[in-house]
Amino acid sequence: MxxxxxxxxxxxxxxxxxxxxxxxxxxxxxxxxxxxxxxxxxxxxxxxxxxxxxxxxxxxxxxxxxxxxxxxxxxxxxxxxxxxxxxxxxxxxxxxxxxxxxxxxxxxxxxxxxxxIFQALTACHLLEQTNGYQSLLITAAAGGIGSMVVQLAKSRGIPLIIGMTGNNKKMEYIRSMGATHAISFQDDQWASVLQEITARKGVDLVLDAVGGPIGASLIHQLAPGGKMVVFGSSSGVPTTINAQDLIWKSNSVTGATIYAASMKQKQQWAKEIFQKIMQGSIRxxxxxxxxxxxxxxxxxxxxxxxxxxxxxxx
Ligand SMILES: NC(=O)c1ccc[n+]([C@@H]2O[C@H](COP(=O)([O-])OP(=O)(O)OC[C@H]3O[C@@H](n4cnc5c(N)ncnc54)[C@H](OP(=O)(O)O)[C@@H]3O)[C@@H](O)[C@H]2O)c1
Known part of the structure; x- marks a missing residue:
């Protein structure tokens, strides 16, 4: 072969x-x-x-x-x-x-x-890292996992879905997947734009696959009680955090890997994903x-x- x-x-x-x-x-x-x-x-x-x-x-x-x-x-x-x-x-x-x-x-x-199915399963796992959130931000939102997170979040009714990218040309695509907002790191003012979008409350759940300075700066964009989940470092640079920054708004930062999810849970997600693909609500x-x-x-x-x-x- x-x-x-x-x-x-x-x-x-x-x-x-x-x-x-x-x-x-x-x-x-x-x-x-x-x-x-x-x-x-x-x-x-x-x-x-x-x-x-x-x-x-x-x-x-x-x-x-x-x-x-x-x-x-x-x-x-x-x-x-x-x-x-x-x-x-x-x-x-x-x-x-x-x-x-x-x-x-x-x-x-x-x-x-x-x-x-691998990227969609990873997206399901990431979306279940916390409960009751009303706003979500994902980096590399136009990528494989990012596109799936945006679409699944939309299909689950998350009100505020913010897709981030390092490339202005991808913003339209991110919105077309169902993100309520797209933001580009190429815009120097991206942090103020984000503040406006969230009415200065910050974001409940941040999912970061890029790492480096971008990952580190996103910690400051969390809402009170908000959580950041690190699931990759595509920039090649790990996210460095100052744990003291987490105190003031009771924030948390964790890692997540799809390999930690149980097979029973993955089989359930796979059924949900294939059903949504057949219904045309995700692609x-x-x-x-x-x-x-x-x-x-x-x-x-x-x-x-x-x-x-x-x-x-x-
Ligand atoms: N934890 C887990 O269980 C798990 C499972 C699978 C994959 N992952 C991780 O998830 C991430 C996304 O995987 P994927 O396969 O869906 O890839 P992808 O998001 O389709 O491609 C990577 C994207 O990362 C962004 N990026 C930002 N800075 C970059 C840099 N300096 N160099 C290259 N890319 C950069 C780019 O998006 P922009 O152009 O929009 O900036 C690029 O398109 C990867 O880090 C992967 O290792 C984690």
Whole structure:
């Protein structure tokens, strides 16, 4: 089969298309014929050596939709021919193995690229980091996870949804996803604009994937009792906070990872997500590339010029 290998850590030139053995499932694994591969920002961090991966060369990660071809001996509830989505350790390939514990059955009517579920599950997890909030701010709101957070927040009736971006050209797209407001860090006055939007109350829930100085400045934009959830650092710079700043308005800052959510909870979210996709209340805007263009596709994501998500079609 064809697969994209990370040959060593580095820029996208280390990604190579190669022929390799088709994997055979064992135990609690299913083997799928991959029909869509979702590119995540984390794939770039793995390639660069920021996030861990085993010995190289190795087939790159991660998120896939596919049709089950065969199953391991300990798999009883899933059958060949079923359409599924999930996260594969080596997903940039024509065929991939998925652990049963990471498999989500997909309704047949949902196209493969729409069924990629990882970012939407992450969005659900983030939206449940606190209760009763009336205002929400998400950074990188035009990105894969950001677009999903905005749409799911709208579908759940959150009154004030503020999408942030570092690129003025993405503001219209953010509003089109359902954000009540879009703000760009390119505007020097963004903090005053935000204050106006919230009538000087601040924001109840801030979700930050960018980090660095932007993440640090957002702590000062929280409402009394407000919470900031750090779930990534796409800028490459961690957020540094002064814990004393949290005292005056009883604010809190936490981290969140989708990997901490239970499988039962993720299966429930997956049902909600697929139902909303079929009803048309949420959608993933996708740009598709062939598997052989994995390097160009990752470069495009890194360039910050895309809205929505990038998908490889094997
Ligand atoms: N905690 C979890 O469970 C979890 C799970 C999956 C992913 N993540 C994290 O979530 C974040 C979003 O992932 P994604 O796949 O949906 O990616 P994405 O948001 O589609 O792409 C990254 C975006 O980050 C923004 N950005 C700001 N500063 C940047 C910089 N210096 N360099 C590059 N990008 C910058 C850009 O948006 P603008 O152009 O709008 O500024 C860019 O489009 C990543 O940090 C990822 O590692 C966390």
């Amino acid at each position: 064809k697969a994209i290998f990370i040959t060593q850590h580095g820029d996208s030139t280390v990604l190579r298309l190669r022929e390799t053995e088709t994997p055979i499932p064992s135990g609690q694994e299913v083997m799928v014929r991959v029909t869509a591969i979702g590119i995540n920002y984390a794939d770039i961090l793995v390639r660069e050596g920021v996030y861990p991966i085993g010995p190289l060369p190795a087939i790159a990660g991660a998120e896939v939709t596919g049709i089950i071809e065969s199953v391991g001996n300990d798999v009883h509830d899933l059958k060949p021919g079923q359409k599924v989505s999930g996260v594969a350790q080596h997903g940039y390939a024509a065929y991939a193995l998925l652990q049963v514990s990471q498999v989500f059955p997909v309704p047949d009517e949902i196209p493969s690229e729409q069924a990629l 993933q805007k996708t740009s598709s590339f062939p598997l052989s263009a994995a390097a160009e596709a990752q470069d495009l994501l890194k360039s910050r010029s895309v809205t929505g998500r990038i998908v490889l079609m094997p």
